[in-house]
Amino acid sequence: MKIVKMKEVIKRFGDVIALDNVNLEIEEGEIYGLLGPNGAGKTTAISIICGLISFDRGEVYVFDKDIRKDAEFIKKNIGIVPQDVAIYGDLTAYENVKFFASLYGLRGKELKESVEMALEFVGLSDKAKEVPNKFSGGMKRRLNIACAIAHRPKLIIMDEPTVGIDPQSRNHILESVKKLNEMGSTIIYTSHYMEEVEAICTRISIMDHGKVIAEGTKEELTSMVTDVNTVYIEIGSIDGIKEEELKGIKGVKAVEIRDSTIKITSLKDVSNFDDIIHYFISKNIPIRNLRNEIPDLETVFLTLTGRKLRD
Numbered sequence: 001m002k003i004v005k006m007k008e009v010i011k012r013f014g015d016v017i018a019l020d021n022v023n024l025e026i027e028e029g030e031i032y033g034l035l036g037p038n039g040a041g042k043t044t045a046i047s048i049i050c051g052l053i054s055f056d057r058g059e060v061y062v063f064d065k066d067i068r069k070d071a072e073f074i075k076k077n078i079g080i081v082p083q084d085v086a087i088y089g090d091l092t093a094y095e096n097v098k099f100f101a102s103l104y105g106l107r108g109k110e111l112k113e114s115v116e117m118a119l120e121f122v123g124l125s126d127k128a129k130e131v132p133n134k135f136s137g138g139m140k141r142r143l144n145i146a147c148a149i150a151h152r153p154k155l156i157i158m159d160e161p162t163v164g165i166d167p168q169s170r171n172h173i174l175e176s177v178k179k180l181n182e183m184g185s186t187i188i189y190t191s192h193y194m195e196e197v198e199a200i201c202t203r204i205s206i207m208d209h210g211k212v213i214a215e216g217t218k219e220e221l222t223s224m225v226t227d228v229n230t231v232y233i234e235i236g237s238i239d240g241i242k243e244e245e246l247k248g249i250k251g252v253k254a255v256e257i258r259d260s261t262i263k264i265t266s267l268k269d270v271s272n273f274d275d276i277i278h279y280f281i282s283k284n285i286p287i288r289n290l291r292n293e294i295p296d297l298e299t300v301f302l303t304l305t306g307r308k309l310r311d
């Protein structure tokens with residue numbers, strides 16, 4: 001089942017086109033990344049998916065239901081972690097999660113167990129009786145997540161959940177996202193940190209100025225920017241290595257030998273890895289280290305837009 005389908009969606013705020021003909025298809029079970037700089041349209045896209053704001057043109061289906069007709073059903077099955085932390089500073093952590101879970105209709109034993117599960121999940125069980133006014137930024141964000149997941153939604157949407165927090169809380173959140181996904185939730189994760197999106201997302205849309213400018217897995221996106229692949233091979237001694245011989249291997253475009261490291265650049269669509277390894281084995285030269293350099297999503301964005309992701 002397609003969890004989300006956006007078809008040719010246009011959203012204007014006055015003169016600003018926040019979404020300009022956006023198409024998105026998100027399958028059940030994905031961790032789907034929306035990556036783009038400030039103002040790209042990420043929050044607008046997810047606000048539409050959640051039924052929080054209207055749109056001017058196009059079609060939006062969530063769980064195969066039309067957002068314009070079945071918003072109530074859709075909202076019940078979504079958990080949203082907003083960009084700005086939305087918790088009550090003077091209620092305890094437990095009371096906060098209980099409040100949000102009860103909005104989704106949970107009652108009695110089920111409510112109690114769900115609240116405890118959500119606090120445990122974000123690592124805040126021991127702070128259940130404390131008020132978030134005294135929490136660090138990272139702890140507040142984790143509580144924000146607990147409030148969004150207690151009702152066990154099919155789709156969890158996280159809008160830049162790691163902005164401005166310490167590395168420990170950041171890692172905790174990224175691990176939680178993976179666990180929630182393993183437990184069966186589809187996740188939409190917006191960020192302008194490409195490292196995060198690269199680390200956890202199964203598929204990614206890169207957005208800029210209200211448009212989806214590229215879409216695919218990390219590998220598909222990075223392969224867009226270059227048709228070559230670079231491998232670095234470290235060996236004990238370069239004695240016996242002949243640059244010309246390496247250049248003779250199919251697909252090899254360039255060879256650079258520096259100290260004990262050999263950089264081999266090959267055409268991406270030629271599979272020659274075995275041939276390269278075999279060359280060293282045939283010369284009885286042990287390989288000490290080998291790394292493959294792939295361009296990252298920052299490079300993709302830079303190539304497509306001429307600008308950096310983070311301003």
Ligand SMILES: Nc1ncnc2c1ncn2[C@@H]1O[C@H](COP(=O)(O)OP(=O)(O)OP(=O)(O)O)[C@@H](O)[C@H]1O
Binds near residue numbers: 192
């Ligand atoms: N309520 C609004 N009124 C007017 N303009 C808006 C409103 N909400 C968003 N916009 C504009 O729409 C565009 C897209 O904004 P949006 O918040 O969706 O971007 P974003 O990718 O989520 O960026 P950020 O990372 O800063 O949240 C921006 O130009 C923004 O200024």
